[in-house]
Amino acid sequence: MERAIACARKFRGCGGKPYEYGKDVRGEGKGGAKGQRLKTAKGRTASSTRWLARQLADPYVQKARAEGYRSRAAYKLAELDDKFGLLKGARRVIDLGIAPGGWSQIVRQRSPSAMVAGIDLLPTDAIPGVTIFEMDFMADEAPAALESALDGPPDLVLSDMAANTVGHKQTDHLRTMGLVETAADFAISVLAPGGAFVAKVLAGGADADLLALLKRHFTAVKHAKPPASRKDSSEWYVIAQGFKGRT
């Protein structure tokens, strides 16, 4: 059981809260971790118990753990890279919403000489070759901090940022789309010509204004849902390639 708990802690997810363990429960039903007993503290909500059970039953979580990735999200970037060739020849990469670090691990593995700068509200353990800022990307000083960590303009800006949900669907959607729009503006202001921007968007993909903006600045704009993205999740990714440069 200790192993299961360590695993759950390690893959606490994004914006995850630390877990406490107390009384026994069994993950059951859809996505449940059949046969694995989880200890839960008094006060843990039913949804966090369900989340934990789902993590323990998820083959991507187990694969990530076995292969040394910090998050199952690592496979989403790997799959997007397989499809769109994002990391081939990447020299400077910015990773928005880096914690716990799965995407940057993939970047460094597939482009070992790439310089990477990442930012997150949450702490991220060090990754060789990656400069990490524990900071709000929406803070005024964030763009300059990220740029200063690289020795030139990035050729790839990644955003896997997701706003912490408040449970109100429309508010959650607007908050996450606000992050994507700011990330897109940032990418357009820093990318090297020919560069690419990848961002998590929510169901329905990028909204019309964002899509129009990206189409003005990139030669190809597509949506994709990599196999590692849970089917029941509303997340998609927008992939904009061939940055036309600033005029």
Ligand SMILES: C[S@@+](CC[C@H](N)C(=O)[O-])C[C@H]1O[C@@H](n2cnc3c(N)ncnc32)[C@H](O)[C@@H]1O
């Ligand atoms: C889905 S997780 C990222 C997972 C990461 N790509 C990986 O592979 O490990 C989303 C992250 O976005 C971060 N985030 C959300 N809003 C943010 C903000 N305003 N500034 C910086 N990071 C933010 C969250 O803290 C969370 O860690």
